[in-house]
Amino acid sequence: MSVNKIVLIGAGRVATQLGKALKAQDKSIVQVYSRTKESAERLAFQLGSTAATNLAKIDRHADLYLISVSDDAIGQIAESLRLEGKIVVHTSGSVTMDALKMVTNHYGVFYPLNTFSKTKAIDLASTPICIEAADRNTEKQLLELGSKISGDVRLINSQQRTMIHIAAVFACNFTNFMFVNAEEILKKADVSFDILMPLIAETVDKLKNISPEEAQTGPALRNDMKILEKHLELLKADKTKMLTYKMLSDQINDLFNSK
């Protein structure tokens, strides 16, 4: 028996994209719960489902309950939900699987590793789905369900998932912040940010063939003191950027040139 009827608990970015992808694979989204009536009804309408705003009214005849809410709200929901015999998962990168152990015996995690926007749809088919489950049958069901919507489904335990989330902060959030810095520097020179797009695309494209460590380039790697000093001097008016430039350059130099 495989998962067919699904209740979505949450109606945010992740719930929306997972719900749409699951429906496209002929899964039945029997109910959408959200504390906010408008959100529940909007997503329920998009998925041909029904809306609920009261946890006591959750449909108890589904195969899977997908909790996709903010990290803090997972605990609150787990406290008031008892779904003995049902499969219940959350979609968080940071919350341990055990947060759901009072809800059912068949708990787990179904974590799609990507950055979800409000308006832009992501390519879910290439997005890694990280699966963890409390028992073998739940694991099997989640792997099967994951493989319907993504070509990259992996077994990842709670400890690994936490470290993946930290790595993702570096690779996505901090990386974007480097772009924010670049944008501000260019703005002052009256140059549009789009001039960097081919460079950024190539920086990422390189990683198809070589590791980040092998791909490192730049004045700090070459320990080009003339350029480093010139850049620090030009950043003097913006102390924060100067310190960032200095700290990251020192770290690159320490990591690569002391080997």
Added chain:
Amino acid sequence: MSVNKIVLIGAGRVATQLGKALKAQDKSIVQVYSRTKESAERLAFQLGSTAATNLAKIDRHADLYLISVSDDAIGQIAESLRLEGKIVVHTSGSVTMDALKMVTNHYGVFYPLNTFSKTKAIDLASTPICIEAADRNTEKQLLELGSKISGDVRLINSQQRTMIHIAAVFACNFTNFMFVNAEEILKKADVSFDILMPLIAETVDKLKNISPEEAQTGPALRNDMKILEKHLELLKADKTKMLTYKMLSDQINDLFNSK
């Protein structure tokens, strides 16, 4: 009259890719100079050209001399080269145009903004070519030549080019260093770096529609103290990464949440 005969001074990554692209547009690479005989001969062979290792033997009948060597070497070459009446340019992001003013009256810069690998060819057609010239006719010739090999040719002065180079250090070198950090964190958790590739692709893909400032996400932006403290605690064994995480999170918080 447009540029047809070109002498390449330098045989490194940039000279190689520009030489190939120019030859593909029916420009004649009449000579390749490099201090290293092997390098000069290798590239000359690839371009159906002749090799030189002595600056005194430079062919004096070309239309354009493209100096594509390390920043420090540009000054040395400029000192021993006199090419009155010829167009002479360098391809550096950091060296001012004036470095060439003793060589000829028709000097300029032809800077392709990208990251060049030893083995991997880049997409030069989408790479911005930053042009600067000492006189109008040289500017016209360089714009014309640039537009043969790229769809994105821009007039950029020396001051702007320096700031673009600093922005590129953030957007390429520091960004790659964030990937190096992520790779090390994942390695300790026994997870392969490729799990982050779809997230990284999406992080960059977003910038087609919104600015880096609008694209910022993550625990620091949300000022999610619970996650921030958990991540710092887990990074405690690696002081450098912990400090980087703390500093960049504080900066994101300062920039976005104090507005």
